[in-house]
Amino acid sequence: MNNVLKILKRKQSFFRNDWENNFNHIKDTFNKSKILIIGGAGSIGSAVSKILFQLNPSKLHVIDISENNLAELVRDLRSSHGYMSGEFATFCIDSGSVEFDFFLKMNDCYDYIFNLSALKHVRSEKDPFTAMRLIKVNTLSAVDIIKKNPEAKKYFSVSSDKAVNPANLMGCSKRIMELLLMSQSNKTNIPFVSSRFANVAFSDGSLLNSFEFRLRKKQPLSVPNDISRYFITDEDAAKLCLMSVSFCEKNTLLTPKMIKETHPLSFPEIAERFLFANGFKMKECSTENEARNFFKNSQGNKDVWPVFVFKTDTSGEKELEEFNYKFEKIDGTKFENINIVNIENKVIDFEKDFRNDLDLLQRKTIIKIYDLINLVNKYVPEFKHIQKKKNLDEKM
Numbered sequence: 001m002n003n004v005l006k007i008l009k010r011k012q013s014f015f016r017n018d019w020e021n022n023f024n025h026i027k028d029t030f031n032k033s034k035i036l037i038i039g040g041a042g043s044i045g046s047a048v049s050k051i052l053f054q055l056n057p058s059k060l061h062v063i064d065i066s067e068n069n070l071a072e073l074v075r076d077l078r079s080s081h082g083y084m085s086g087e088f089a090t091f092c093i094d095s096g097s098v099e100f101d102f103f104l105k106m107n108d109c110y111d112y113i114f115n116l117s118a119l120k121h122v123r124s125e126k127d128p129f130t131a132m133r134l135i136k137v138n139t140l141s142a143v144d145i146i147k148k149n150p151e152a153k154k155y156f157s158v159s160s161d162k163a164v165n166p167a168n169l170m171g172c173s174k175r176i177m178e179l180l181l182m183s184q185s186n187k188t189n190i191p192f193v194s195s196r197f198a199n200v201a202f203s204d205g206s207l208l209n210s211f212e213f214r215l216r217k218k219q220p221l222s223v224p225n226d227i228s229r230y231f232i233t234d235e236d237a238a239k240l241c242l243m244s245v246s247f248c249e250k251n252t253l254l255t256p257k258m259i260k261e262t263h264p265l266s267f268p269e270i271a272e273r274f275l276f277a278n279g280f281k282m283k284e285c286s287t288e289n290e291a292r293n294f295f296k297n298s299q300g301n302k303d304v305w306p307v308f309v310f311k312t313d314t315s316g317e318k319e320l321e322e323f324n325y326k327f328e329k330i331d332g333t334k335f336e337n338i339n340i341v342n343i344e345n346k347v348i349d350f351e352k353d354f355r356n357d358l359d360l361l362q363r364k365t366i367i368k369i370y371d372l373i374n375l376v377n378k379y380v381p382e383f384k385h386i387q388k389k390k391n392l393d394e395k396m
Contacts, residue, residue: 003277004201004202004233005233006273006277007201007270007273007274007277008201008231008233008265009273013233013235013236013239014232014233014236014256014337015236015239015240015243015256015337015338017336017337018239018243018335018336018337018338019239019243021336022243022246022247022335025246025247026055026242026243026246027055029112029245029246030052030055030056030057030112030242030246031055031056031057032056032057032058032086033057033058033059033111033112034057034058034059034108034109034110034111034112035052035057035059035060035061035110035111035112035113035114036061036063036110036112036113036114036149037049037052037060037061037062037063037113037114037116038063038064038095038113038114038115038116038117038145039063039064039095039115039116039117039118040062040063040064040073040090040114040116041062041064041066041069041070041072041073041090042064042066042069042116042203042204043200043202043203043204043234043237044116044158044200044203044234044237044238044241045062045064045114045116046069046073046076046234047234047235047237047238048114048116048238048241048242049062049073049077050073050076050077050080050081050238051238051239051242052242053077053081053084053088054081054084056084056085056086057084057086058086058087059086059087059088059108059110060084060086060087060088060089061087061088061089061090061091061107061110062088062089062090062091063090063091063092063093063095063100063103064090064092064117065092065093065094066092067092070090070092073090074090091103095115095117095141095144095145096136096137096141096144100148101148104148104149109149109150109151109152110149110152111152111153111154112152112153112154112155112156112245113145113146113149113152113154113155113156114156114158114241114245115142115145115155115156115157115158116158116241117137117141118137118138118158118174119133119134119137119138119170120160120170120205121170121205122168122170122314122317123393124169124170125168125169125170125369125372126393127369128367128368128369128371128372129367131169131369131372132361132362132367132372134169134170134173135169135173135176135358135372135375135376136358138170138173138174138176138177139173139176139177139180139354140180140354140355140358142157142177142180142181143177143180143181143184143351145157146181146184146185146188146190146192147184147188149190150188150190152190153190153191154190154191154193154245155181155185155190155191155192155193156192156193156194156195156241156244156245157177157181157192157194158194158195158241159174159177159178159194159195159196159253160174160196160197161196161197161198161230161255161321161322161323162174162318162321163175163177163178163196164196164321164322164323164324164325165322165325165382165384166380166382166383166384167317167318167383167384167385167386168317168318168385168386169372169373169376169385171383172376172377172380172383172385173376175380175383176354176376176379176380178194178343179347179348179350179379179380180350180351180354181194182251182343182344182347183347183348183349183350183351184351185250185251186250186251186347187349189250191248191249191250191251192250192251193244193245193248193249193250193251193252193253194244194248194253194254194343195237195240195241195244195253195254195255196253196254196255196323196324196341197232197236197237197240197255197256198229198230198231198232198256198258198321198323199229199230199231199232199321200231200232200233200234200236200237201231201232201233201234202234203234203237207223207267208231208270208274211271211274215278215305218295219292220285220291220292220294220305220306220307220308220396221271221275221291221305221306221307221308222288222291222307222308222310222395222396223267223268223270223271223307223308223309223310224267224309224310224311224312224317225266225267225268225309225310225311226311226312226319227266227267227312227317227318227319227320228264228265228266228267228319228320229264229265229267229320229321230256230258230263230264230265230321231265231270232256236256240254240256240338243338247334247340248340251342251343251344251347252340252341252342252343252344253340253341253343254338254339254340254341255323255324255338255339255341256323256337256338256339257332257335257336257337257338257339258323264320264321268282268284268307268309271307272307275305275307279303280303280304280305281303281304281305282304282305282307283304283305283306283307284307284309285306285307285308285309286308286309287308288308288395288396290306290308291306291307291308291396292396294306308396310395313388313390314388314390314394314395317386318386323339323341324339324341324343325343325345327345328341328342328343328345329341329342330342350379354379357375357378358375361375373385
């Protein structure tokens, strides 16, 4: 955590003051509550699980499809915090499975449900098969979860800055999720709340996370020079999720206030800071081969590390994030570094049509990525897919 803050050039967690000023209310919300976390072993899910573990809920169940990450979560909690007075258990099951349905039947209803499961990568739209799963997991699976928990006090399903004026399928799927869950919330009276946050620095699978693997394997880094991103830590992201449940009313979400202290950072800037924190100077390379061959040709330059710096040429990459639509109502008065955003605006119930359209598409003999783009574009007209006929898997 401290090392990440150092790389981001921050002295403390971005939401530290808001968290500490409202901690008693947050603690009262979750104390003695029954909580289910879906996708609870990823970077953000683990951070949410660790905080809730210390808030003394009566039941904390964590579900994920990664048995390795679940095992590490348990080891981490036992090593740092020991045991909680309530019931804590993890389950390696898919929330869209028959096993999950049995799991719910055999457990009492939950007060609060956190859905942190998602396919989050822009690179997931490289083929229609992965992209179809991305759409189903990020949209209909999120709706099915709330339907299977009709007595929940509040349902949190994580969104993304990419959901605002989306440029890729991942962002568009999150926007559809927001629209579907707002409609479902209005029908069931289970408040749907969410958060859209910036890039989570060094989260699993992220470009920054890959830096650590490249150093370990003595391989060059690779970064675009024309994209900037806002960054928060996984602890910040977890706090935003928990505060969303503690403070948001139905169909509202939290976003970070993008102020001077969180100005967007370029990836070369982050790469240089990361390498400096690990004792290296950055050597900028103009081609992949130059970067790959650096270690073979270097003359004992042990304090220099190669970084391939390139102009973005892959599909789906926006130049900069957005955190809200112009029509959404923003309240920035309650918190120092957080906005409360009311996202409800003429909510239309299109779940049945969406399911039917997806079902018809799946019956086709051949499916292309453009079929999926056209499908979601029907429900999110502002979706402008950035198509460059090259995906991230075709780059170093």
